[in-house]
Amino acid sequence: MGHHLNWGIPLVIDLFTAAMGAGAFMLAVMADLSGRAKYRTTSTVGALIAPWPAIAGVALLVIDLGKPLRFWEMMLRRGPGLLWLKSPYLMFNPTSTMSIGTWVLTIFIYASFGYIALTILSYFWEKLALLRKLMGLAGLPFAMAVTIYTGVLLAASPNPLWNNAMLPVLFVVSALVTGSAAVIACMAVLRILDLIEPAEMAAVPRLEKMMSVILVVNLLVALAFVGLGLGTAEMRYAVGGGLGLLWWVGIIGLGMVVPLVAGLKGGEKQPHVSLVLAALVLMGGLFLRYVILVVGQTPIA
Amino acid sequence: MSADRVTMLIDVSKCIGCRACQVACKQWNQLKAEETQFSGTYQNPPALSGNTWTLVRFNEVEGKSPNKTTEWLFRKDQCHHCGEATCEQVCPTGAIQRTDKGVVFINQSICAGCKYCVETCPFQTPHPDHETGTARKCWMCLDRLQHGMEPACATACPTDTVRFGTRVEMLDLARSRLAELKKENPDANIYGDDDMLGGLGVMYVLPEKPSVYDLPGNPQIPHSKIYYRWAMGIIPGLAILGGIWAYLTKDES
Numbered sequence: 346m347g348h349h350l351n352w353g354i355p356l357v358i359d360l361f362t363a364a365m366g367a368g369a370f371m372l373a374v375m376a377d378l379s380g381r382a383k384y385r386t387t388s389t390v391g392a393l394i395a396p397w398p399a400i401a402g403v404a405l406l407v408i409d410l411g412k413p414l415r416f417w418e419m420m421l422r423r424g425p426g427l428l429w430l431k432s433p434y435l436m437f438n439p440t441s442t443m444s445i446g447t448w449v450l451t452i453f454i455y456a457s458f459g460y461i462a463l464t465i466l467s468y469f470w471e472k473l474a475l476l477r478k479l480m481g482l483a484g485l486p487f488a489m490a491v492t493i494y495t496g497v498l499l500a501a502s503p504n505p506l507w508n509n510a511m512l513p514v515l516f517v518v519s520a521l522v523t524g525s526a527a528v529i530a531c532m533a534v535l536r537i538l539d540l541i542e543p544a545e546m547a548a549v550p551r552l553e554k555m556m557s558v559i560l561v562v563n564l565l566v567a568l569a570f571v572g573l574g575l576g577t578a579e580m581r582y583a584v585g586g587g588l589g590l591l592w593w594v595g596i597i598g599l600g601m602v603v604p605l606v607a608g609l610k611g612g613e614k615q616p617h618v619s620l621v622l623a624a625l626v627l628m629g630g631l632f633l634r635y636v637i638l639v640v641g642q643t644p645i646a
Numbered sequence: 647m648s649a650d651r652v653t654m655l656i657d658v659s660k661c662i663g664c665r666a667c668q669v670a671c672k673q674w675n676q677l678k679a680e681e682t683q684f685s686g687t688y689q690n691p692p693a694l695s696g697n698t699w700t701l702v703r704f705n706e707v708e709g710k711s712p713n714k715t716t717e718w719l720f721r722k723d724q725c726h727h728c729g730e731a732t733c734e735q736v737c738p739t740g741a742i743q744r745t746d747k748g749v750v751f752i753n754q755s756i757c758a759g760c761k762y763c764v765e766t767c768p769f770q771t772p773h774p775d776h777e778t779g780t781a782r783k784c785w786m787c788l789d790r791l792q793h794g795m796e797p798a799c800a801t802a803c804p805t806d807t808v809r810f811g812t813r814v815e816m817l818d819l820a821r822s823r824l825a826e827l828k829k830e831n832p833d834a835n836i837y838g839d840d841d842m843l844g845g846l847g848v849m850y851v852l853p854e855k856p857s858v859y860d861l862p863g864n865p866q867i868p869h870s871k872i873y874y875r876w877a878m879g880i881i882p883g884l885a886i887l888g889g890i891w892a893y894l895t896k897d898e899s
Contacts, residue, residue: 351761351774378891410758411757443736447738496878501732501736501762512875
């Protein structure tokens with residue numbers, strides 16, 4: 346891959362981490378709304394991790410700009426004639442998925458901090474539970490939009506690998522899978538470090554089973570994505586000649602099938618085992634973004 | 647689109663591949679030369695870039711008659727100043743703007759270099775410049791237009807391949823040239839009339855089909871499918887979220 350990528354590795358990492366954070370947020374809200382004490386820790390862990398990968402992703406997006414210090418041009422509109430002054434009006438271009446993404450990410454990060462605050466406070470004052478749930482519900486559309494906009498963003502390109510109708514589905518499903526994996530991995534680490542009680546791990550086998558079911562959907566959507574693009578040289582390069590080994594072994598095999606089978610079996614596992622399986626899912630999610638983004642920009646003879 | 651929209655017409659059948667337009671563009675806009683290597687074609691530099699805003703493409707194709715085994719096709723490539731411009735629609739900073747005469751330009755003091763226009767332009771004309779950090783492309787020599795002059799490339803062209811004027815004039819000219827070309831070649835066509843992307847501000851008269859000149863036959867603006875793509879994410883996403891909620895709620899253990 347000697348040629349220069351317009352959208353490079355920072356964007357690959359952002360596509361992965363922002364989706365993972367939003368996925369963890371959605372799982373946290375669903376666990377919260379279930380109203381079950383068993384999932385209280387799950388919800389808290391999901392809430393606590395949600396904004397950080399998204400913030401890291403946004404930081405990488407800004408660094409990857411040709412003019413990083415001009416990131417605010419995406420948020421504030423310049424006043425007429427006052428080129429050196431930021432006008433008080435917000436910059437928003439509804440026909441630009443990049444502009445939509447800028448705002449969706451921003452609002453999601455603020456909403457997830459609000460959710461963190463209410464999650465922590467409601468441990469001390471249980472009456473805040475309703476407000477916490479409402480905050481979670483308010484953040485939910487933005488979390489989901491964070492995962493979907495990337496698929497719509499890439500679809501605007503004439504490139505056949507990106508202009509694939511399954512891409513938004515693939516990204517939203519993958520976000521829920523990697524978000525769940527991030528929550529499971531964090532719970533496993535907390536248990537290994539003895540920071541949470543063994544009883545609090547009771548939710549994990551159930552979460553692993555849930556993740557396995559979503560992984561089945563993820564697998565089917567990934568295959569549909571391949572099938573839809575199989576007529577193009579770009580897709581054949583991604584899943585055949587060029588990066589086929591990474592796609593079939595790294596993403597489909599280790600990233601989906603192995604954790605899927607292990608999770609469907611159910612039963613309580615050693616936290617180390619849960620951690621490894623979750624790490625496989627996360628690795629698969631990262632490689633998925635890598636293959637799609639890099640092949641999308643590789644000139645194919 | 648305003649009535650006094652300006653348009654450039656490129657009649658590729660008259661092009662002799664002299665590249666005077668390329669040089670004039672570099673000189674007027676003070677664009678740096680590029681160091682290139684011979685790649686088996688006279689096309690040089692090999693592609694448009696942040697410092698090459700117009701380029702004569704050299705295509706070798708199979709000839710139609712036995713005494714003409716190879717045909718050498720020239721096409722001046724550049725920004726098309728689309729009536730409905732993808733770059734203008736996808737720009738998140740508002741840096742890509744349009745004058746009332748239909749010239750699409752990138753405001754270099756606003757562009758943040760996100761490269762979304764680079765990735766989405768159906769003609770792949772904006773390119774990132776690593777020195778300025780911004781996306782750059784042809785701006786139809788806006789500074790010349792404002793002083794009543796034609797763009798540098800149109801002024802420099804020695805064969806009247808590149809013509810410049812009002813849209814009405816250029817469409818008339820294109821039609822008369824088309825009638826002429828049709829006599830010899832039934833595939834001749836006008837590329838970029840008002841049906842394509844709101845009318846291209848830089849049109850071609852082509853003796854052959856667009857694909858022969860590596861032009862997209864039916865370029866589309868991405869915005870036309872944006873809602874459908876959002877639905878393709880939202881509907882399955884909500885379904886799975888509902889499933890997760892039901893699964894966690896119905897847990898009796």
